[in-house]
Amino acid sequence: MEDKFDCTCGHPISFRKKITVSIACTSCRNLYCLTNNTFLKISTLRPVVEDVSPLKIHTEGKSESKEFSITGRQQIIYSSSYRNLWSATYTNGEHFQIGESYGTYSILNELSIEASPAKFRNLKVGKELQIAPKHFFYVNGIYEMKSITAEGDLPTPVILQPQCITIELSNNKFESLIINIYGDNDIKISSGRFLNFEDFSFKNTRNLNGWI
Numbered sequence: 001m002e003d004k005f006d007c008t009c010g011h012p013i014s015f016r017k018k019i020t021v022s023i024a025c026t027s028c029r030n031l032y033c034l035t036n037n038t039f040l041k042i043s044t045l046r047p048v049v050e051d052v053s054p055l056k057i058h059t060e061g062k063s064e065s066k067e068f069s070i071t072g073r074q075q076i077i078y079s080s081s082y083r084n085l086w087s088a089t090y091t092n093g094e095h096f097q098i099g100e101s102y103g104t105y106s107i108l109n110e111l112s113i114e115a116s117p118a119k120f121r122n123l124k125v126g127k128e129l130q131i132a133p134k135h136f137f138y139v140n141g142i143y144e145m146k147s148i149t150a151e152g153d154l155p156t157p158v159i160l161q162p163q164c165i166t167i168e169l170s171n172n173k174f175e176s177l178i179i180n181i182y183g184d185n186d187i188k189i190s191s192g193r194f195l196n197f198e199d200f201s202f203k204n205t206r207n208l209n210g211w212i
């Protein structure tokens with residue numbers, strides 16, 4: 001079910017009831033987040049950086065035989081790299097993220113676990129992390145976020161905390177783990193698996209003729 005409100009710039013914004021948590025105005029890039037059942041403006045975002053991604057808002061695809069469509073993305077810029085986190089929603093309203101970085105793709109789901117950032121602060125590239133019996137990951141990279149922006153309709157909050165360290169891990173089972181440490185205390189962990197672009201059966205992708 002869709003609903004609407006007007007941005008301060010006058011542009012109408014449509015959101016999905018009980019799904020949308022953050023939404024950016026396509027006209028002025030004001031970012032609104034759901035707070036006490038109302039969308040409050042929390043920032044004005046900078047434009048996303050052109051990265052020649054084949055994905056866009058309204059790209060559709062299939063995962064485990066279920067159809068989904070992309071409604072928005074967060075773009076995280078590190079000092080010498082970037083990551084897109086595309087928000088995708090299945091037709092039943094469940095959602096997940098597609099991580100995209102330099103042509104690698106993963107399906108990511110946020111884990112609801114309580115963990116102390118102290119447990120991860122000493123990790124270094126190449127180090128091993130055990131998250132369960134016989135379940136290991138290795139650190140591929142540790143990145144300091146420089147900026148974050150977003151576009152579209154997101155079923156997750158956009159965390160504009162200026163300090164964020166991302167620890168990226170993987171293992172030989174094509175599993176992915178992303179640990180984001182915000183400031184001193186907040187931590188969010190997403191787990192998932194790497195897939196090939198073709199595995200998503202994407203439709204309605206960008207026409208990149210002339211770009212690549």
Ligand SMILES: [Zn+2]
Pocket residue numbers: 007008009010011025026027028029030
């Ligand atoms: Zn606006």
